[in-house]
Amino acid sequence: MTIRRVTSAAVPEPPPERWSNCLVCDGIAYVSGMTARGTDPKVLAGMDEYEQAKQIFGKIKGMLEAAGGAMADVVKVTIFVTNIKNNIKVWAARREFFSGNFPASTLVEVRALAAPEILVEIEAIAHIGKGPR
Numbered sequence: 001m002t003i004r005r006v007t008s009a010a011v012p013e014p015p016p017e018r019w020s021n022c023l024v025c026d027g028i029a030y031v032s033g034m035t036a037r038g039t040d041p042k043v044l045a046g047m048d049e050y051e052q053a054k055q056i057f058g059k060i061k062g063m064l065e066a067a068g069g070a071m072a073d074v075v076k077v078t079i080f081v082t083n084i085k086n087n088i089k090v091w092a093a094r095r096e097f098f099s100g101n102f103p104a105s106t107l108v109e110v111r112a113l114a115a116p117e118i119l120v121e122i123e124a125i126a127h128i129g130k131g132p133r
Contacts, residue, residue, distance in 0.1 A: 001026045010062025012038075022063040024128065029067045031124040033080070034059045035114065045117040049086040052120040053079075053093035060124050061097060072131025074103040080121040084109035090120060100132060 006022040006029070007013060013021065022031045036044055036052035047055070061071050079090055087107055094102070103124070113121050 006063060006067040008059075008062040008066035010066075011059045022067060024067050027128050027130075029064055029069060029073070029124075029126040029128055031060050031063050031126070033078075033121040033123040034063075035118045035121050037115070037118060044115075047117075047119075048089060049081060049083070049119050050089035050093050052118070053090040053122065054096065056120060056122045057093060057097040060122065064124075064126055064128075067126075067128055069126050069128035070131060070133070071097050072100075072133065073126040073128055074098070074124050074131070075127055076104045076106075076125040078106045078108070078123045080108050080110050080113060082110060082113060082119050086119070 003023050003025045005020050006024055011021050011034070019032055022029055034056045036047060036055040038044065064070060064073060081087060081090060084107070090107070113119070
């Protein structure tokens with residue numbers, strides 16, 4: 001099986017030769033670490049962990065739909081936060097996108113992410129078409 005790069009209008013593409021937002025191989029989608037970063041850094045600076053996580057899960061959803069899948073197909077997420085004390089905000093956003101068997105999950109506190117205003121980064125692995133519909 002070949003590796004297929006997936007793009008979505010919901011997620012800006014990185015500059016050439018940096019990374020792929022989503023690759024699918026043998027029906028498994030690997031979604032790179034997503035942040036809430038958009039085109040206006042001022043908007044991001046006003047967002048808390050809940051708002052950033054909600055936007056990120058929306059991006060992941062867009063990537064998976066472009067790959068032919070759904071959030072129900074996600075089997076693993078890795079979440080990076082800059083303040084572990086605010087993890088409850090991330091869990092609140094997560095509950096808006098998952099139900100039933102939640103994906104296996106790892107939460108890691110890091111000193112910093114790509115920019116000071118980025119508080120959350122999330123990556124995901126999904127088995128396309130395997131979740132309940």
